[in-house]
Amino acid sequence: MKNQRTSDPAEKPKNKLNRRQAIGKSLQWTGLSLALPGSVWGAFEQQQADETGVHFEGMPRARENRLDWEMLSEYITPQDQVFNVQHYGMPEFDEDKFTLSISGLVKKSLTLSMDQIRAMPQQHQYMTLECSGNGASKGFMDAIYNSKWTGTHLAPLLKKCGLNPKATEIVFYGKDTKEEVLREGTSRELKIEVPFGRSMTLENAMSLPLLLAYDRNDQPMEFRNGAPLRLIVPGWYGVANVKWLSRIELRDRRYMGRYMARDYVTVRGEKTDQELTYVETSVTRMNLKSIIGRVTRRPSQNGKIPLRAYGAAWSDGTDIDRVEVKLNDGKWQTAGWDESIPRHKYCWRFFWIDLAHVTPGEHQLVSRAIDVNERIQPSVEDDEISLKKTYWEAYQQWPRKIKLEI
Numbered sequence: 370m371k372n373q374r375t376s377d378p379a380e381k382p383k384n385k386l387n388r389r390q391a392i393g394k395s396l397q398w399t400g401l402s403l404a405l406p407g408s409v410w411g412a413f414e415q416q417q418a419d420e421t422g423v424h425f426e427g428m429p430r431a432r433e434n435r436l437d438w439e440m441l442s443e444y445i446t447p448q449d450q451v452f453n454v455q456h457y458g459m460p461e462f463d464e465d466k467f468t469l470s471i472s473g474l475v476k477k478s479l480t481l482s483m484d485q486i487r488a489m490p491q492q493h494q495y496m497t498l499e500c501s502g503n504g505a506s507k508g509f510m511d512a513i514y515n516s517k518w519t520g521t522h523l524a525p526l527l528k529k530c531g532l533n534p535k536a537t538e539i540v541f542y543g544k545d546t547k548e549e550v551l552r553e554g555t556s557r558e559l560k561i562e563v564p565f566g567r568s569m570t571l572e573n574a575m576s577l578p579l580l581l582a583y584d585r586n587d588q589p590m591e592f593r594n595g596a597p598l599r600l601i602v603p604g605w606y607g608v609a610n611v612k613w614l615s616r617i618e619l620r621d622r623r624y625m626g627r628y629m630a631r632d633y634v635t636v637r638g639e640k641t642d643q644e645l646t647y648v649e650t651s652v653t654r655m656n657l658k659s660i661i662g663r664v665t666r667r668p669s670q671n672g673k674i675p676l677r678a679y680g681a682a683w684s685d686g687t688d689i690d691r692v693e694v695k696l697n698d699g700k701w702q703t704a705g706w707d708e709s710i711p712r713h714k715y716c717w718r719f720f721w722i723d724l725a726h727v728t729p730g731e732h733q734l735v736s737r738a739i740d741v742n743e744r745i746q747p748s749v750e751d752d753e754i755s756l757k758k759t760y761w762e763a764y765q766q767w768p769r770k771i772k773l774e775i
Contacts, residue, residue, distance in 0.1 A: 420677070423664045426731070426770040428508055435511035438662035441681075444710055444719075445586055446514035452500060453593050454512075456628060457545035457565050460613055467597050469581070473540075473619035476531030483597050486581060489521040494580045494601055495713035497683045501606035501633065501652045504763035510660060513683075515716055518601045520582035523617075524575055532571070536619040540568040540626075541600050544613035549627055564616070567609050568624035569602075569653070578603055581614065603715040604685035606652050606762075608633050638756030647758070654685040656764035657746050659692050659720075659738035669775050673726035680704075682738040683717040690741045692720045696727070696734055704736070729775050735768040 422439065436450045469486065472478040500512035527539075543565040551559040580601040583590055590596040595612030602609045608628060623629075633652040638645045659682035667675040682692050693701040704722035712718065724734075737746040747754050747765055754765045 452512040457547035460544040474533035474536035496715040501761045518582040519584035520580045523579040535621045538620040540624045541611040542616040566626040636758045658764040659736045676724040681717040
């Protein structure tokens with residue numbers, strides 16, 4: 370079948386309820402009923418009837434095929450909210466003849482059909498996948514989704530091929546190609562047709578549970594998401610998860626394709642002995658991050674309004690110890706985890722917090738995640754963010770502004 374091209378120390382919470390107990394029966398937006406996550410499969414309970422949503426100020430709602438935080442209703446993201454990026458456009462090829470080859474510095478090369486790959490031991494990987502530019506500009510925080518992927522692990526296949534001791538790098542190529550221009554405008558200009566490619570060290574490839582995936586959420590993966598075969602790299606940004614994966618090559622030197630060496634490169638200033646040096650690194654592992662996805666209110670009491678905030682936090686698989694939330698210039702307060710949802714190493718976790726009764730007017734809320742190593746999600750004033758000169762890896766704290774009326 371031929372595919373078609375388509376376009377301060379924190380204060381502890383005063384209660385110990387889990388989020389489902391705290392939320393209760395029903396949450397309503399004006400004219401809308403909204404459910405929040407209560408299980409891994411999305412069979413969610415309703416919220417309290419007196420809890421209504423507060424929209425964020427100055428934030429556009431999610432676009433088509435993007436996550437709508439204010440309407441987040443499932444732990445596993447539905448297909449219509451899954452973002453999609455093609456760096457070289459949608460490829461055209463006969464899926465019935467699709468194969469995956471493994472070559473380079475191996476003792477025995479392999480070429481496998483999809484039937485052969487599907488016949489291999491099947492594994493599942495739950496993972497939150499985020500675009501490395503997610504959060505880089507105002508209103509852009511919706512390029513993220515959570516999935517259950519099904520496929521077979523790569524490591525046993527590599528062992529079957531027999532690794533040459535000289536192999537140090539592994540490159541993953543997709544079926545999508547494009548003409549690239551090198552040294553443009555010079556006498557040495559070179560135009561070449563190249564496939565999309567990403568690489569990592571062989572050590573990384575053998576230590577991470579890399580998956581050759583063909584199903585998403587127990588359904589055949591859609592072509593726009595990389596079918597028939599996609600590389601899944603748990604804990605790494607989306608660009609590493611190569612779609613339409615057709616070739617794997619083992620090498621003894623670094624791969625320098627556009628999306629490793631020239632694009633998806635973070636330029637960041639590092640201070641050493643009062644000097645500032647700019648360092649370039651390829652985008653790889655996801656950074657510790659959190660966001661307040663929704664704010665709700667209850668009827669005012671004595672002129673003040675009870676608030677509650679919900680959100681999500683994620684990382685490269687490093688365990689997250691806690692999330693803290695601050696209202697305006699107040700103290701950081703520790704949020705509670707939604708303990709009703711199963712935990713998966715490479716997936717987001719949902720949090721919630723009841724905030725002080727506040728007066729009508731404009732307010733700002735912000736969250737920060739802290740992992741088990743006490744690494745804290747930075748603010749825009751911290752050096753690792755303020756000295757970053759490129760678009761990628763936008764993992765700074767993300768303030769939310771709201772306006773309340775009686």
